[in-house]
Amino acid sequence: MHRALFITTSIASFLATACSSQKGPDYAGKxxxxxxxxxxxxxxxxxxxxxxxxxxxxFARQGDTAETxxxxxxxxxxxxxxxxxxxxxxxxxxxxxxxxxxxxxxxRVGVATIYAVAxxxxxxxxxxxxxxxxxxxxxxxxxxDAVPGTIAAxxxxxxxxxxxxxxxxxxxxxxxxxxxxxxxxxxxxxxxGLNPQETYAKCHAADVFDKLHEAEQGFATDIALKLAxxxxxxVPNYN
Numbered sequence: 001m002h003r004a005l006f007i008t009t010s011i012a013s014f015l016a017t018a019c020s021s022q023k024g025p026d027y028a029g030k031x032x033x034x035x036x037x038x039x040x041x042x043x044x045x046x047x048x049x050x051x052x053x054x055x056x057x058x059f060a061r062q063g064d065t066a067e068t069x070x071x072x073x074x075x076x077x078x079x080x081x082x083x084x085x086x087x088x089x090x091x092x093x094x095x096x097x098x099x100x101x102x103x104x105x106x107x108r109v110g111v112a113t114i115y116a117v118a119x120x121x122x123x124x125x126x127x128x129x130x131x132x133x134x135x136x137x138x139x140x141x142x143x144x145d146a147v148p149g150t151i152a153a154x155x156x157x158x159x160x161x162x163x164x165x166x167x168x169x170x171x172x173x174x175x176x177x178x179x180x181x182x183x184x185x186x187x188x189x190x191x192x193g194l195n196p197q198e199t200y201a202k203c204h205a206a207d208v209f210d211k212l213h214e215a216e217q218g219f220a221t222d223i224a225l226k227l228a229x230x231x232x233x234x235v236p237n238y239n
Contacts, residue, residue: 033164059239060095110141157213
């Protein structure tokens with residue numbers, strides 16, 4: 001199972017009841033995107049409650065970094081939940097596929113995995129127990145339209161428009177243990193003179209990472225957050 005290191009701030013509990021019609025001083029306006037989900041569990045016993053975390057990961061620079069968004073999560077635990085997303089990740093947590101401007105037509109891309117952890121958790125790292133995860137969907141944010149043929153467009157599976165997208169996560173085409181050899185063979189077979197975007201596009205399908213494609217129904221999709229022992233969770237490994 002792939003685990004990234006990240007720092008988390010306080011997130012609303014699944015148990016918290018949110019009333020969207022109340023527009024007090026903390027009202028943030030209409031969400032830019034909403035994630036709707038159902039909680040499933042194979043844990044015995046199931047946790048009494050949990051908090052949800054939308055974790056943006058920057059993997060395009062040396063050393064993964066991540067931040068957890070303060071997203072209101074409301075609904076009934078352990079049945080259904082909704083996550084309201086009001087703002088994109090910070091610039092430091094957008095993956096810069098331009099290679100510091102060397103590829104100027106690239107879009108910066110944010111990718112977020114959705115986790116469940118114990119209430120009161122303020123810092124999550126490789127030693128923090130994970131109660132659950134959305135295994136087959138992630139949230140993507142594109143700072144600008146993804147241009148066809150770019151690394152960004154290949155990574156998200158299409159030249160998607162700027163803004164938020166709900167992405168389906170699919171495992172590599174080959175079984176674990178074979179995809180590494182296939183990826184190496186692909187890169188060795190490439191002709192000389194290709195630019196980084198052409199190289200990535202030609203061998204992305206053969207690499208060892210999960211693949212992303214926009215969910216057919218977008219944010220109308222009802223996703224599943226799986227609660228289970230950590231060893232039984234398949235955390236998306238897209239980087």
